[in-house]
Amino acid sequence: MFSLRGRTLLTLLLMTILTLLALIYHMLSTSPPISSTTHPNLHNRYPEFASLTNVPIHQKSHDSYMSLGSHQSSSSFKGHKIVHLDLKGAPPVLNYYRRLLKLFKTLGATGILLEYEDMFPYSDSLQNVSATNAYSPQDITKIQEIAFEYNLMVIPLIQTFGHLEFLLKLDxxxxxxxxxxxxxxxxxxxPQTLPLLYQMIDQIIHHHPNLKYLHIGADEVYHIGECSRCFEELSKRQWTKRQLFLSHIKKIVEYIKGSYPRIKVLMWDDEFRGISPSEIMETGLHKMVEPVVWKYTRNPAAALNQVWEGYSEIWKNVWVATAFKGATEPDRYWTDISHxxxxxxxxxxxxxxxxxxxTFKGVILTGWQRYDHFSILCELLASALPxxxxxxxxxxxxxxNEFFGEIPRNVAQALQCEGTVSLTIPEPNYGWTKCRFPGVEVYSVILRLFGLHQDIQRMEEENTFKGWLKEYNIKHVFSNPSYVExxxxxxDRFKMELVYIEKEMKSAMEGIYDEHTFNEWIETFVVPLNDKVTRLWEAKEKILEKASWPRRPLKSEL
Incomplete structure (x- = not known):
């Protein structure tokens, strides 16, 4: 009895000590950071939801960010919050826009950036530039009417230098x-370039009569001054390639400002980063455009620290571009929210x-659907709404300054979630399937596909697979049947799961995407996996049919 009581007292003492240690640790971990490299907890960003969790998503060091010192933000961003719709891949059907834009407004967006590319209904000599499933002029009008209903500003984006693949691919x-x-x-x-671009700009503006801003793209101009005509121009004027870039952009902007004085011009900033402030100011572009500074990495300051001093000399107003999807891997079909x-x-x-x-006038939250016109689909918009x-x-x-570990109540309400969703769980997250946002069915299918990928990967990591079902075994139909089994x-379950995924995605996409998007998504993400599983199934059948095997060495076809 005494030994039992002693052990009980000892246990209570140990529990008390551990509790005290936990309290001390908590006090230390929640005290103000003493170094700017400490990545603070997340939940205090939303003090009204502080009771939800005390679990931080990340604890990372950002050494390259130390130049910002310990300066901390204590208020919300007051500028525009523009949601980018990348329509060169998986363009939503018209009926989906009402549900989509209503949600954008509920979530706090103030506008949309429409990157039409070939989904715009060009006419006259440009008619064959549009995709065969492009929106109609009536569709463009309807989208703007819905946006106006929800008090969302509409900003079209038309590329005017680089990323003109949809035009230049054509014979x-x-x-x-x-x-x-x-x-x-x-x-x-x-000599044909500027008249063509002016015509495209005119048609875009004609179908958007209430424009305040037009975005002219101009990012990632990877090839410039390389053709014989440009090379001759550089030699004649004693220009650098930077000056050729500025000259072209100035002509585009002067045309817009001369023809449509009320419209303000936005453009991506990356080509400006290697040009001196004096060169930019000599062209007058600092008075005619508002740059959109973009970077989609976890630590954008690492790449941009050097530009701000120059930009502050040139521009009074700038915009920035973040990413909420489509900026991590070109073939990723699920969205990494933590990134x-x-x-x-x-x-x-x-x-x-x-x-x-x-002055930071606005944030454009980009949602890329393809990395360029030729690349495959990445994360679908419908599944990236969380x-x-x-x-x-x-x-x-x-x-x-601080993230949160679970979604705040207003987000849960906007997405019609049954409860809170943890942001500490890696994506894709089953918790989102308990919500009723317009696209949750698509998210659920993507979660199912992800689970199947994980199952197949685990199969391939098993020793029985690695040792007895490799290419050599399959090629020579030479393996141990018991290990193959x-x-x-x-x-067989994998094959059936792929059938269910295709069927469920077809249903999930109805009312959101057209059949072309469904077919492309299936061909991109389901068919290759089905081919892989089918090939393994056929190889397994051939191996199991064998009742005897040849003597070594096996015949080589090298």
Missing amino acids: SHKDLREVPRYPQVICPTN HLENHQRWLEIIDHYSDRI SLAVNLAVLQAKNA QAVVEL
Whole structure:
């Protein structure tokens, strides 16, 4: 009895000590950081939801960000919050826009950036530039009417230098390429270039009569001054390639400002980063455009620290571009919310640090659907709405220094979630399937596909698979039947799961995407996996049919 009581007392003593240690640790971990490299907890961004969790998503060091010192943001971003719709991939059907834009407004967006590319209904001599499933003029009008209903500003984006693949891929316009083999960049000195671009701009503006802003793209101009015509121009004028770039952009902007004085011009900033402030100011572009500074990494400051001093000399107003999807891997079909959350967190620190020198007019939350016109689909917009919701909430948070471990109540309400969803669980997250946002069915299918990928990966990591069902075994139909049976015991289930995924995605996409998007998504993400499983199933059948095997060495076909 005494020994039992002694053990009980000892246990109580140990529990008390551990509790005290936990309290001390908690007090230390929640005290103000003593170094700017400490990545603070997240939940205090939303003090009204502080009771939800005390679990931080990340604890990372950002050494490259130390130049910002310990400057901290303490208020929400007051500028525009524009949601980018990348329509060059998986364009939503018209009926989906009402549900989509209503949600954007509920989440705090103030506008949309429409990157039409070939989904715009060009006419006259440009008619064949549009995709065969492009929106109609009536569709464009309807989208704007819905946006107006929800008080969302509409900003069209038209590329005017690089990323003109949708135009330059065509036989009718291939002669306008800067480099004949590459359909990315238009030749700025070709006499047909400017009239064509002006015509495209005119048609875009004609179908958007209430425009305040027009975005002219102009990012990633990878080839410039390479064709014989441009090379001759550089030699004649004694220009650098930078000056050729500025000359072309100035002509585009002067045309817009001369023809449509009320419209303000936005453009991506990356080509400006290697040009001196004096060169930019000599062209007058500093008075005619508002740059959109973009970076989609977890730590944008690492790449942008050097630009702000120069930009503050040139521009009074700038915009920034974050990403809520489509900026991590070109073939990723699910959205890594933690990456995009950190991207927005770091951007808020940049904005707060430089706001005494530059006016940040707005944040464009980009949602890329393809990396360029030719690349495959990445994360679908419908399944990335949770990421958009979380990151719009970040921009409106009262305390921009700390993340949260679970979604705040207003996000849960906007997405019609049954309860809270943890942001500490890696994506894709089953918790989102308990919500009723317009696209949750698509998210659920993607979660199911992800689970199947994980199951197949685990099968391939088993020793029975690695040792007895490799290419050599399959090629020579030479393996141990008992190990082959063990290796692919779930192969039949995998085949059936792929059938269910295709069927469920077809149903999930109805009312959101057209049949072309469904077919492309299936061909991109389901068919290759089905081919792989089918090949393994056929190899397994051949091996199990064997009753005897040849003597070694096996015949080689090398």
